[in-house]
Amino acid sequence: YTGLDPSVRIREKPMARVIGNFVPDQMYKPFPFTGGDMMAAFPGKLTLLQGTFDTLRNSPHLERGAFDVVTLFSVSEHLPNLTDVLVGVFNILTPGQFLVLSHHNYYGYSGHHKLPKTPSAFSSKNPAHAEVAS
Known part of the structure; x- marks a missing residue:
């Protein structure tokens, strides 16, 4: 497995979501392992890369x-730039192979992590909604 993420934590323990807990100050707790710990536990089977296709352009792990x-x-x-990521993905894929994509933005607009949560809740009179649509 090779993971590519600009925010992956190699040397520090990340926060992990506590499944089923929705109390705001209890929803996350420290994950017990760093990325480095996990790579050491699975030598040759797990590689975590901190960066993007652009910042790791010459990495031997991301060869065409x-x-x-x-x-x-x-x-x-x-x-931030889905086009650049998809170009990077198809550059590292063996020709004719597969991209498996799951996208949960069912409402089709980029503001779904912000208010309003659904298009039906949008109000042109609400200044907080201005980033989503006008």
Whole structure:
């Protein structure tokens, strides 16, 4: 497994979501391992890369045609430039192989992590909604 993420934590323990806990100050707790710990536990089977296709352009881990499958699960709505990421993905895929993409932005607008949460809740009179649509 090779993971590519500009915010992956290699040397520090990240915060992890506590499943089923919705109390605001108790929803996250420190994950017990760093990325480095996990790579050491699975030598040669797990590589975590901190960066982007652009910042890691010359990395031997991201050579053209190096992967048969690339997965993006519920991440595309967080990417500042989806086009650049998709170009990077298809550059590292072996020709004719697969991108598996799951996108949970069901409402089709980039503001779904902000208010309003649904198009039906949009109000042109609400200044907080101005970033979503006009």
